[in-house]
Amino acid sequence: MVMTATVREDVARSEPPRSAGRRRARRRTYLWSYVYLAPMMVLLLVFVVYPIIASLGYTFYKWDGIGDPSDFVGLDNFRQIVHDSIFWRSLGHTFVYAAFVVPIQLVLALALALVLNNKKLRFASFYRTLFFLPVVTSAAVIGVVIQLLVSNFGDSINSVLLKLHIIHQHVDWLGDPHFALGIIILVGIWHTFGYNLVYFLAGLQTIPEELYEAARLDGAGRFATFRYITIPMLRAVGVVIVILAVIGTFQIFDLVQVLTSGGPFFATEVVNTYIYHLAFGGSNANAVQPDIGLASAASFVYGVLLIAFSVVQVVVLRSLAKRRGTGGLA
Amino acid sequence: MTRRRAVTAMTHVALLVSGLAWLYPLFWALGSSLKSDDDFFTDGLNPMPSHFLWANYLNAWREASFGRYFMNTILITLGTVVITLVVTSCAGYVLARTRFPGRGFCLGLVSATLFLPHGYTIIPVFDLMQRLHLLNSLWSVIIVQASGGVVFGTFLFMGYFMAVDRELEDAAQVDGANFHQTFARIMLPLSGPMLATVGLFTAITAWNSFFIPLVFTLGRPELRTLAIGMYAFIGENSTEWTLLCAGTVITLAPIILLFVLLQRFFVNGLAGAVKQ
Structure with a gap:
């Protein structure tokens, strides 16, 4: 725009x-x-x-993808999607994934960006590379590595975490519905963290040095500087970062498909794996036969939801940034 | 001042330790790719192999078809990068520099697709490829991936060319350069950094892409890319752990090397995108 x-x-x-x-x-x-x-x-x-x-x-046809669609069913596919509890559960898992990944990633990335933005810190770009590197790795292959780690050494990880009192009983990592989604969330945070780090660093670099000097002359402490200069100055870039992070998390597919394929019992099914299983068959019990019409209807409903959601998000964040932005600077 | 120095030292230690720990899964995969099957189990979470078993790479390359997957991935990545660069630099140039009728419509269409969610339309694309008889070739993957990136690349090139001084082109035209010469001899050479940014971005996306090659190689194992090969391999031979780790390194190492060599273009491109 x-x-x-x-x-x-x-x-x-x-x-x-x-x-x-x-x-x-x-x-x-x-x-x-x-x-x-x-x-x-x-x-x-x-x-x-x-x-x-x-x-x-x-979306108006019952079609398995072979030949031309001919079995016209009107709005049946939409009716079926809206009444499919697994569709709503996948949508729920996708939101849970976004609700954990986005805030954790943004807070951690901002914290690290503040440390690395220090001009007197040597090797800052080397450290940035270390934390950025997962971004350029294939999510599918990382999924395979995590699966190898967890399925062969889940017990070792258990005993380490038991000793550290992080967990209190043995955990079947990818077999337990809650932990499986938790692992996907952790790996998701790790994999795309670097984008947010670089975005925040770019945002921090747009803040003029004079503002910090003026604050120092006025006797502002570190926290006051952060609260009254860094945060308000980052708002415009921050809005873009939040929107990009949310859009990114809603596209989650690779990690889930490789790590759990939506299982156990749909506990980690997200909308994109749900659609994939409908369209191309797969491990889902309800998708033995590919159902292109149903998959297209699900895609369409999800697409409309996402567009509506991003429009609302852009409007809300923009107005929030404007209002608080002027208030913070006044 | 000594206290200050101590704080700096602590910061470096903390950053280095956490940075290396952050990359632990990669180190573990690298180390395990050189272990024997026995060592793989006894070493467990320790990434360091007791002795180096290079044969895993040979087995992965030959017997597990990773050599073939590697070539497929190289071809797909090169094809996608070349097509994307040619298409988006030309489009970005004319959108930035000429005021032809219909320009507003084109810009509107391009901007609108930025907001549409992608990835939900794979079914008609699949159907289209079937009708074009491109389904059983790497071309289907290349074309679909390139078209997924054209909007982003066009915007980047458009922004870049708009910032170039107009006098350069005027001077070239006075000297008798035509439309193509102005673009190919003046503008394109100037856009080196943007070619690198878009090229690297496209290369990383194409190399790592999963969904598109997964769908387009479902019935054709010989067309698999490295990422799809890994996914298929763990489904079929989930107990060949060291082979899988060698496959991981074969998949990740080239793109990590490329990134480390050219990272300033990538990072600057990302930073520029978010600041706009």
């Missing part, structure tokens, strides 16, 4: 050419502009826009 505003400014500056020769040159420029733009637009229209429209069409 910010970008389109700057674009218009740029357009307004270019003057319309006048003479006939110039008009021909301009027409040639337009023609080549379309040629340059065409590959991007074709990919976008064919593989992003068309599928959104097409999947809406599938």
